[in-house]
Amino acid sequence: MCNRTMKKLHLTMLLVILYCFVPSSTGSYPSTRTVYYLHTSPTTWMGASETCERYDGHLVKADNVTSLRADFQTLDIQLNRKYKFSNLTSKVWVGLYKAGGKELMWHKCHNVTNVDNIYGQLSSSSESCVSMDTNYQLSPTKCTEELPYICQVDEGQCWFLPVENKQFKMASNETSTDGLNECAKKCRNRDRNNSIECWAFYVDSSNATCHLYLTSERHTYLLNSGSYLTASVDTTVYLKVCVGGDTSSMKALSSAASYPALANCTHYKDEDSWLEAVCYCDCDQPPIILSPEYLVLTPEEKIEKIISELLVDASNTSASFRKLNSIDDKRPSARSIGSLGIILICLGTLYLWSSPTLAISVDPYLTIYELLH
Numbered sequence: 001m002c003n004r005t006m007k008k009l010h011l012t013m014l015l016v017i018l019y020c021f022v023p024s025s026t027g028s029y030p031s032t033r034t035v036y037y038l039h040t041s042p043t044t045w046m047g048a049s050e051t052c053e054r055y056d057g058h059l060v061k062a063d064n065v066t067s068l069r070a071d072f073q074t075l076d077i078q079l080n081r082k083y084k085f086s087n088l089t090s091k092v093w094v095g096l097y098k099a100g101g102k103e104l105m106w107h108k109c110h111n112v113t114n115v116d117n118i119y120g121q122l123s124s125s126s127e128s129c130v131s132m133d134t135n136y137q138l139s140p141t142k143c144t145e146e147l148p149y150i151c152q153v154d155e156g157q158c159w160f161l162p163v164e165n166k167q168f169k170m171a172s173n174e175t176s177t178d179g180l181n182e183c184a185k186k187c188r189n190r191d192r193n194n195s196i197e198c199w200a201f202y203v204d205s206s207n208a209t210c211h212l213y214l215t216s217e218r219h220t221y222l223l224n225s226g227s228y229l230t231a232s233v234d235t236t237v238y239l240k241v242c243v244g245g246d247t248s249s250m251k252a253l254s255s256a257a258s259y260p261a262l263a264n265c266t267h268y269k270d271e272d273s274w275l276e277a278v279c280y281c282d283c284d285q286p287p288i289i290l291s292p293e294y295l296v297l298t299p300e301e302k303i304e305k306i307i308s309e310l311l312v313d314a315s316n317t318s319a320s321f322r323k324l325n326s327i328d329d330k331r332p333s334a335r336s337i338g339s340l341g342i343i344l345i346c347l348g349t350l351y352l353w354s355s356p357t358l359a360i361s362v363d364p365y366l367t368i369y370e371l372l373h
Contacts, residue, residue: 031197031218034071035153036060036245037292038085038092043252045129045141048093048149049107051252055292058108059095060150065136067218071243074219078244085245091131093149094138098128151292160184160201160238161222167232168202172211179203183210187240190214202237219243248292 039051045059052058062068072085095107096118104112104122118138122130125140131147132138141147178186180203187198190212200213200221213221221228222239229237 031158031192031240031242033155033157033159033242033244035155035289036071036075036085036243037151037153038148038245038247039151039252039292040148040247040249041251042146042148043254044146045093045097045143047252047254048147048151049095050254051292052149052151053108054253055151055153057151057153058106059093060132060152061106062094062096062132062136062138063106069136070218070220070223073223074241074243075245077222078241085247088132088134091133091141091147093141093147094130094132095152096122096130096138097143098122155244157244158188158240158242160188161241162236162238163225163229164236165231165233166225166229166237167235168200168211168213168228168237169230170228172201173214174198174212176210176212177208178210179208183212184238186210187212187238199240200237202235244289246289246291250292 035057037052037057039048043051049059060068069086076084076086096112097105097107099105106112118130118140122128122140127140127142129141129143130138131141131145176183176186183201183203187201190198195216196214197216198212199215199217199219202211203209204211215221219239219241222241225239
């Protein structure tokens with residue numbers, strides 16, 4: 001039987017062929033899904049950034065605390081684990097840094113936009129790296145300090161959480177005559193307008209009307225469902241979820257104590273993450289999240305792992321279990337009893353052959369045997 005890793009691999013491969021589309025060239029684009037990996041094993045800023053890059057991620061871009069907190073709270077609801085993203089117990093590394101001691105940027109060349117007063121602090125500080133505390137406050141931090149860290153991967157696979165027997169308390173922002181699938185795509189693909197986008201929808205089956213609900217507050221319909229939803233029999237609302245993630249105690253791939261160098265790159269535009277990941281999942285279940293331990297493997301190691309998962313473990317077959325359950329007893333008394341049993345079986349067989357009933361039925365065959373010999 002395939003284990004959990006193989007199931008993840010197969011489902012991830014299926015996600016690759018899901019519905020895709022090309023966004024408009026206006027620069028307006030819907031939200032992409034963001035996957036966060038909270039690494040609890042401390043390392044330096046360079047060690048953290050190199051580990052994130054190993055699986056095509058980057059240190060978390062904490063430029064919007066409100067959205068980041070909403071993502072973490074949503075993620076806590078999904079994971080339902082004791083260790084909460086939204087309740088960090090220590091400082092963590094984030095992606096903001098001073099490249100070459102001069103230029104401010106986010107890890108992997110993301111555009112620098114306003115983040116409270118951190119830019120002024122970092123510009124005047126002798127430190128080149130930034131950490132975030134338990135209250136989501138950013139501060140310049142010595143790059144060689146060892147801290148937990150959060151990697152961010154922009155994968156672009158939002159999905160819809162169905163909430164049955166619920167209805168919105170307020171009227172929708174937009175309506176159309178679309179069925180369930182088209183309504184979901186319309187909500188999912190709707191471009192943002194001044195940070196306002198579609199975060200929920202439902203279809204009124206009585207008149208086949210698609211209702212879209214727009215807001216600028218990320219995941220607010222899920223996090224504050226009591227304020228927006230009310231009981232309604234046989235009605236299902238769909239809440240858009242654009243976050244995923246996991247926690248990991250994996251050790252960093254390096255603990256480099258060097259300082260961030262001036263990156264040889266052009267500034268990363270916000271829409272680049274959208275252009276690189278425009279496939280979405282139409283299903284009502286969250287896309288599979290692969291573990292960092294798997295993601296950091298080389299292609300050769302991944303192939304070897306897949307092959308090992310496909311091979312049958314000889315020690316885990318029914319024949320192996322039967323072998324384990326049958327014991328060769330070498331005691332003389334046990335062997336004597338076994339031999340006696342065989343003799344009794346042979347004598348019983350001879351007796352049956354000598355019985356009148358069996359002799360009548362077997363006699364024709366004996367006659368044929370005698371004629372042939």
